[in-house]
Amino acid sequence: MIRRFASRREMLARCATGFGAVALTTLLAEQQTQAAAPPRLRTSAGLHHRATARSIIFLYMDGGVSQVDSFDPKPLLSKYNGSEPRKLFKVEPTQFDNVGRLLASPWKFSQHGESGLPISSLFPHLAAHADKLAVIRSMTSKFPEHTGANYFLHTGSGLQGRPSMGAWLSYGLGTLNKNLPCFVVLNGGLIPPGGLDNFNSGFLPAAHQGSVFKASDHPLANIRRVEPDEASQQRKLELVRRLDQLHPLRDEAIESAIANHETAFRMQSAVPELMDIRGESKATQQLYGLDAPYGPTRTYGRQCLIARRLVERGVRFIELTCPHVGHDRWDQHTNLKKGHEDNARAVDQPIAALLSDLASRGLLDSTLVVFSGEFGRTPFAQGSDGRDHNPFGFSLWLAGGGVRGGVSYGATDEWGYKAIENKLDIHDLHATMLHTLGIDHKKLTVRFGGRDMRLTDVHGEVIRAILA
Numbered sequence: 001m002i003r004r005f006a007s008r009r010e011m012l013a014r015c016a017t018g019f020g021a022v023a024l025t026t027l028l029a030e031q032q033t034q035a036a037a038p039p040r041l042r043t044s045a046g047l048h049h050r051a052t053a054r055s056i057i058f059l060y061m062d063g064g065v066s067q068v069d070s071f072d073p074k075p076l077l078s079k080y081n082g083s084e085p086r087k088l089f090k091v092e093p094t095q096f097d098n099v100g101r102l103l104a105s106p107w108k109f110s111q112h113g114e115s116g117l118p119i120s121s122l123f124p125h126l127a128a129h130a131d132k133l134a135v136i137r138s139m140t141s142k143f144p145e146h147t148g149a150n151y152f153l154h155t156g157s158g159l160q161g162r163p164s165m166g167a168w169l170s171y172g173l174g175t176l177n178k179n180l181p182c183f184v185v186l187n188g189g190l191i192p193p194g195g196l197d198n199f200n201s202g203f204l205p206a207a208h209q210g211s212v213f214k215a216s217d218h219p220l221a222n223i224r225r226v227e228p229d230e231a232s233q234q235r236k237l238e239l240v241r242r243l244d245q246l247h248p249l250r251d252e253a254i255e256s257a258i259a260n261h262e263t264a265f266r267m268q269s270a271v272p273e274l275m276d277i278r279g280e281s282k283a284t285q286q287l288y289g290l291d292a293p294y295g296p297t298r299t300y301g302r303q304c305l306i307a308r309r310l311v312e313r314g315v316r317f318i319e320l321t322c323p324h325v326g327h328d329r330w331d332q333h334t335n336l337k338k339g340h341e342d343n344a345r346a347v348d349q350p351i352a353a354l355l356s357d358l359a360s361r362g363l364l365d366s367t368l369v370v371f372s373g374e375f376g377r378t379p380f381a382q383g384s385d386g387r388d389h390n391p392f393g394f395s396l397w398l399a400g401g402g403v404r405g406g407v408s409y410g411a412t413d414e415w416g417y418k419a420i421e422n423k424l425d426i427h428d429l430h431a432t433m434l435h436t437l438g439i440d441h442k443k444l445t446v447r448f449g450g451r452d453m454r455l456t457d458v459h460g461e462v463i464r465a466i467l468a
């Protein structure tokens with residue numbers, strides 16, 4: 001009788017959670033990545049063309065920063081402050097149908113850097129980096145409420161269940177560090193409306209979903225073993241491996257579970273080292289605001305510092321959610337001045353520190369930093385002192401990773417209400433983000449539901465005018 005040896009794939013299936021064998025750990029990670037993603041070039045190259053970035057840090061501004069109070073100055077709002085907006089332009093239906101008067105920005109705009117890029121006094125620290133920023137002033141969204149707009153921003157679809165942009169990057173490029181997930185979410189305290197589906201893998205293998213870390217010394221549950229020593233843990237895992245061998249399966253879900261469990265095992269040593277910032281100099285910690293009197297600044301400062309450390313360790317996609325500032329996030333339907341000032345105070349110094357630190361370490365050129373919310377806000381008040389949701393024209397910025405600095409692109413109308421020049425939507429942003437990592441968004445597809453699916457659906461063009 002001729003004995004047939006198991007193939008590599010059969011070995012994977014039979015060993016399911018396979019923690020016991022160190023050699024198999026490496027094999028599992030490589031095999032799962034290869035099985036779950038299309039053929040790719042070396043990680044220093046792009047999948048379809050030369051990459052200008054190898055990692056993305058996405059600074060998600062939960063709730064929607066007001067464009068006319070941050071990066072898109074509109075002097076007419078001051079001239080016509082308190083006027084009835086419907087007498088001056090067409091007002092679209094709003095989320096709460098509580099249209100007030102035109103509302104001038106409470107903050108002064110000034111030109112910054114050699115480029116003269118206008119930034120409001122909301123962001124005094126970030127303003128020092130004006131020459132690093134490419135500000136988009138003509139972004140739009142298809143959705144006027146938070147959940148749909150968040151799904152659109154994160155997954156390219158306003159419906160629940162599609163893969164997140166971080167999952168697509170993981171699928172397309174794979175990991176640079178087998179001890180850490182390819183896609184990490186640093187949670188400052190506020191999960192976006194729409195919940196964890198914003199970070200989901202959708203119809204991609206589960207190995208590509210985002211791993212949510214708290215910005216603390218204990219970022220994950222069970223990150224430290226409960227067994228008294230490593231030998232005890234290994235004996236337990238060996239038992240699991242032997243039990244798994246009794247049920248040979250050939251299934252992508254099982255293979256994803258294999259990869260996730262193996263990564264989790266390796267993370268028990270990698271994550272505590274990642275989160276231990278005692279080796280960072282006092283000057284670096286002060287730069288990020290870790291000694292700031294305002295607690296949310298300390299929280300977000302730690303998130304930004306950990307994001308830099310993740311980039312150094314080869315993590316592909318890092319998203320930062322906002323810290324809790326004691327009231328609603330950037331979603332100021334009322335009390336605009338205090339709300340936006342509290343949120344800006346939390347993130348301004350840490351983001352400026354992140355840009356400085358990445359640049360000083362030679363990492364900004366290979367790291368794309370993106371700052372955006374799910375939509376903007378109206379130039380007229382909601383009630384008397386807030387602003388409602390505005391998907392018709394808002395601002396965001398990108399820096400590093402092959403993007404030109406000190407430039408603005410697109411424009412809203414004279415009121416800062418609707419995009420009128422070089423109008424863009426989120427598909428264009430996604431196409432550009434993928435492009436910097438060497439991915440042609442039209443070619444990164446997976447067959448699902450009878451057609452080839454992609455992050456940008458059937459839309460999206462690279463914003464080439466902002467690329468270096």
